[in-house]
Each structure stands twice: as structure tokens, then as C-alpha cells.
Amino acid sequence: xxxxxxxxxxxxxxxxGSIKALKGISLKVMPGEIxxxxxxxxxGKSTTLMTICGIVQAEKGEVLYDGKLINKxxxxxxxxxxxxxxxxxxxxxxRLTVMENLRLGAFYRNDTxxxxxxxxxxxxxxxxxxxxxxxxxxxxxxxxxxxxxxxRALMTKPKVLLLDEPxxxxxxxxxxxxxxxxxxxxxxxxxxxLLVEQNANLALQAASRGYVVETGEITLEDKASALLENPKIxxxxxxx
Amino acid sequence: MIQEFKKVWKQYTIGMLWxxxxxxxMLGIHADGTLTFQKTVTVWSYLLAGxxxxxxxxxxxxxxYLKFVVDPISRTxxxxxxxxxxxxxxxxxxxxxxxxxxxxxxAGRYGTDVAINVLLYICLGLGLxxxxxxxxxLDLGYIAFYGVGAYTYxxxxxxxxxxxxxxxPISALTACIAGCIVGYPTLRMRGDxxxxxxxxxxxxxxxxxxNWMTLTNGPNGILGVKPIGIYWPIFENGFTFEHLWVKKLxxxxxxxxxxxxxxxxxVKHLNFSRVGxxxxxxxxxxxxxxxxxxxxxxxxxxxxxxxxxxxxxxxAFFAARMKFVSPESFTFLESAMVLCMVVLGGMGSIPGIIxxxxxxxxxxxxxxxxxxxxxxxxGATMIIMMLFRPSGLIPAKRVxxxxxxxxx
Numbered sequence: 001x002x003x004x005x006x007x008x009x010x011x012x013x014x015x016x017g018s019i020k021a022l023k024g025i026s027l028k029v030m031p032g033e034i035x036x037x038x039x040x041x042x043x044g045k046s047t048t049l050m051t052i053c054g055i056v057q058a059e060k061g062e063v064l065y066d067g068k069l070i071n072k073x074x075x076x077x078x079x080x081x082x083x084x085x086x087x088x089x090x091x092x093x094x095r096l097t098v099m100e101n102l103r104l105g106a107f108y109r110n111d112t113x114x115x116x117x118x119x120x121x122x123x124x125x126x127x128x129x130x131x132x133x134x135x136x137x138x139x140x141x142x143x144x145x146x147x148x149x150x151x152r153a154l155m156t157k158p159k160v161l162l163l164d165e166p167x168x169x170x171x172x173x174x175x176x177x178x179x180x181x182x183x184x185x186x187x188x189x190x191x192x193x194l195l196v197e198q199n200a201n202l203a204l205q206a207a208s209r210g211y212v213v214e215t216g217e218i219t220l221e222d223k224a225s226a227l228l229e230n231p232k233i234x235x236x237x238x239x240x
Numbered sequence: 241m242i243q244e245f246k247k248v249w250k251q252y253t254i255g256m257l258w259x260x261x262x263x264x265x266m267l268g269i270h271a272d273g274t275l276t277f278q279k280t281v282t283v284w285s286y287l288l289a290g291x292x293x294x295x296x297x298x299x300x301x302x303x304x305y306l307k308f309v310v311d312p313i314s315r316t317x318x319x320x321x322x323x324x325x326x327x328x329x330x331x332x333x334x335x336x337x338x339x340x341x342x343x344x345x346x347a348g349r350y351g352t353d354v355a356i357n358v359l360l361y362i363c364l365g366l367g368l369x370x371x372x373x374x375x376x377x378l379d380l381g382y383i384a385f386y387g388v389g390a391y392t393y394x395x396x397x398x399x400x401x402x403x404x405x406x407x408x409p410i411s412a413l414t415a416c417i418a419g420c421i422v423g424y425p426t427l428r429m430r431g432d433x434x435x436x437x438x439x440x441x442x443x444x445x446x447x448x449x450x451n452w453m454t455l456t457n458g459p460n461g462i463l464g465v466k467p468i469g470i471y472w473p474i475f476e477n478g479f480t481f482e483h484l485w486v487k488k489l490x491x492x493x494x495x496x497x498x499x500x501x502x503x504x505x506x507v508k509h510l511n512f513s514r515v516g517x518x519x520x521x522x523x524x525x526x527x528x529x530x531x532x533x534x535x536x537x538x539x540x541x542x543x544x545x546x547x548x549x550x551x552x553x554x555x556a557f558f559a560a561r562m563k564f565v566s567p568e569s570f571t572f573l574e575s576a577m578v579l580c581m582v583v584l585g586g587m588g589s590i591p592g593i594i595x596x597x598x599x600x601x602x603x604x605x606x607x608x609x610x611x612x613x614x615x616x617x618x619g620a621t622m623i624i625m626m627l628f629r630p631s632g633l634i635p636a637k638r639v640x641x642x643x644x645x646x647x648x
Contacts, residue, residue, distance in 0.1 A: 075530045091525050
């Protein structure tokens, strides 16, 4: 692992109009690690990811990707640079087939042969998608849609994958499957993962480091295992 | 049986009384201020009898009294369906094409005229389909680009004497430029706001056409637009070309048919290309499309401009046929009609839109003798359609259509 973080936020402020969602977020993600951001509803977790991707503009502060400032880079350029987000609530294309959804993940790429191979690879990773490749995205179950959303993001060949609430509205057994796959992606492809979760327990088990966000500010930063042991965290987020 | 359908009959009675109340102001109040009741009751009683029979058949059918009639019918239709689906697609295309080619020989002057209208509206419908059906942007000012195309040809032809074939690409280009100018500020909006703004811009273009006296001759329109000119090869005395004006409607029909085919092929190719995929992703979820690396603004502008190009070309043909253009041809009602055709036929489906145009242009012509009820029948048809086939006459097929899926 090199010393330079692949993704770094320095004192980032952003918000929606007069509502300030982020009040100075600073975090670092090293290449190859899984980092979890945990926090309650409305703490600013999703806004952090949306600000990194430029969907929400940062008002102050710096977002650095691979040492480059990406505050002003338009959102659609980021996948070409290797930064891709799986948005909250999956947001797959409901009336397009599974295949077309995956093709859209590879939208900026021109290497058709490699794209077809990658699609086959995602079917190996998610066999259920292979079975349903002609089905419309909207007719899949919640878990399958989440898998499709992850597979679609992987089609951009990301170096850093941003995952927003992958466990949202899913059954525990499916959540476990999704997290297993996240671990596999991280291990086998070496993809760096920044994970935003309300399910703090699962997220911290999967991650190597964690940040705790409260009302737009980072209140705690530690190794994931240490956070899991932290009595405050256990009380506030793990329900003990 | 009576008990079961009590609800149906009750609703039917209320509906018919409501219809009576609705019909009376339309038929009973006359322009000279007199009020009558006779005509309303006559029309209403016809409708009552007709719908009563329909409903009775429906009730008998659902309660199983008509099995002896329905069963053989459904069996034969099932057989016909399986027989027709066995025919490959290209057979259908050739069949339609052959019918379209021999049509003017069979139809009279009036029939050909209506057919030309249908063909031009097919171009408009397919063009609007790119904007509404593929990219999912509701555009209520689409007819303005048709107007821009028509006026471009009319002005260039009358003032500078340029030939049709020179003006056709220029018409497409000016419509495209107009599309970009209108689209650039408006496409930042989404949904309802976009619809309102496009409606406004459509009206602005019409009002410009109406008021810019020096250029467009205002509400008087531009007269004396030349028809299409072609060079016809003659083999007497060696090989020479003779210049002809396409004045005969039958001949013009074939040019309009050619345009419609070109537009249909163009839209089909756009639909199944990378660009089409980007448009559909924008329609489905704009933010997600952006996150996947689709430059949403550029692609939305492209959809808008492509729609305008098709409308501009259709506009040039319109001017060449009418030999006259005036702002009255490009009102909001026309935009709404084209939108109805797209929605009725099935958004994103090319055969659907062709059928939608046929239905909405041909039906009012067929019902022309019922003059004052035309719009009533039109409205009723639309409502019935939306109730029974909400996704259009021929909904766009989404599953297994793309080429890569056959391979994959």
C-alpha cells in the first residue's frame, strides 16, 4: 500500500440551497482498502458520496482523487477516471433489460469484445443475473436489483467504488450475500471501496477502517475493529 | 346474475345521465341564442341504445351465456395469431411496403391527399418519438420546428429561387439550429417544467412567424412556393435529362413515402445504437445515467436537435406540397395532435406510431360526414384507448430486441 490516499476529502462543505448538509468533512481512503462511513439518518452520508461524484457541488474544501482535484470535474467524466458510485436505492434502469443495464455501465468504453467478456464475468459473479439477462430491471427483486446495480458499476472498471446503503430494504440473508460479494470484489479485483451504511455492525465487520458522521461532521475515526469495540458506538449504532 | 351486475348497471345509468348533461350544452344551445332539446335527446338515445347493446353483450359474456359464440371465435383468432406470428418480420415489411406502393393507383385524388398527410405526420411522430419516447422529455412545442423547416424552404425558394433539393438539407439544418437554441436553455429543466417551457418556445416561434412581416409576410403567409423539381432521364436523341415539377399528387406521394421510410430507418438505427441506449438511460433515471458516464446534457440536446431535424425535413415537404405556408398551420393544436399520435401508438415503437398516425388522421377523415361529432368520437376513442391499452396500440418491445442479446 502506498502512502498517497486514492481518495481524499479536505474540509468539504456542501448542501442543498440554504440547508448545509456537510460542515467540513475530511477523510482519506487508501488504495485497496474498504472504508465504511456510518451514521444516522440525515447525518450527511449520502451527501458525502454525491459531493464526491459532483452531483452535489462542494461549496468549500477539496475533493482529491488520485492526487487530482475533482471538485469541478463533471459527474459523467468520473467513470472514465475510475471512480464509480452505486447510488442509494439502487437506481437501476427499470424498463431496460439486465443486459442493457450492464451495457450502460460500460457506456464510455469502446472495446466491445472486452465488454462482452466483462458481462459474462458479472454473470459468473452474480449467477442470478445471468439467468435473468433478458428480464426488465424493474421486475427483479430488491436483492437482485442491488446486485445489478453493483454489477453495472463494476462494468465501468472502477478503481474506487462508492457504495451507498447496499443493505437498504433487503432481507438479512441477501445482505450477507451482498457483503460477501463486496469482500470478493475488494480482494480479487483490488477495488478500493468506500461504503456508506446505516447497518453499522455489518459495515464495520466488512471494512478495515471506519468514520462516524453526525450532522455533517466526522466525529470519530478509527480502525473498524476498534469502532466495533467502542462502547459509545455500540450504544448509539449497534443497539446495545 | 342480476345481483352480480347491479353495480355495473348503476354506474352505467349514472354515466349516461352525465353524458346527457354534457351533450346538451354542445348540441342544444344554438348560435342564435335559441335553446332546443330535441336534437340532444335523439343523439343521446342512439348512444344509449348502442352502449346498452355493448354492455349487455359484455354482461352476458362474463356470465357465460355466450360461450357457444365466443369459444369458436377465440379459437379461430388464436389460430390466425399463431399463423401470423410464424411469418417473419420482413414479410410484414414487404407486405406493408407493397401496399404503400400500389395505394395511389387504387385511391382517388382525395385518398392520396389524405395519405400524404399521413406520411408527413409519420415523420413528425417518429421525430417526436425520439424526444418523448426515447429520451423521455415531454415536448409540447414540437410543431415549431416543422414550421421552421417549412418557412426555410418557402423563403429560400420564393426570395432566392433555390431548388427543393438544395433547401431540404438547409431546412433540416435551420430546424436543428432552432432546436439547439431552444434546447440549450430549456433542457436544464425536468418533467413538468420542461413541458411548460417547450410550450412557451413553440408559441414564441409561431408568433415570430406571425409578426416578422419583412421576412415571413406575417399572417398572410408566403404564396407561390415551387413544388419539388426532378430531372427525369430521356433516352430519345441520346441521353438527356428533362426537368419536371412534381405537381401530380400521386407522384408527390412517392416522395413523401420515401421521406417517411428514410426517417423510419433513421429512427430505428438511432434507437438501437449507443446513442439510443444513452437516451433510454436518461429517460429511465437521469442521475443514474450521469453516474454511469452519460453526458446527459449533450445527449438531451442531441435528442432535441434530432427531433427537430426530422420535423424540419417534413416541413420542407409540407411547404412543397401546399405551395403556401402560413403561421396557422403550426399552432399548439398540431403539437398536441402529434403528441397524441405518439402516445396512442405506443411510445418508442415505430410500427405503433405509424398505426397511431393512421388512426388519428384517417379516423377523422372517415367520420367526416358526422361533422360535428368528429371531435366527440375522437375524444371517446382516446379515452377508451387509454383505458384498455395504456401503453399504446403496439407497445415498444423491450425484451430481446437488441442485437447483442441474440449473441449473448
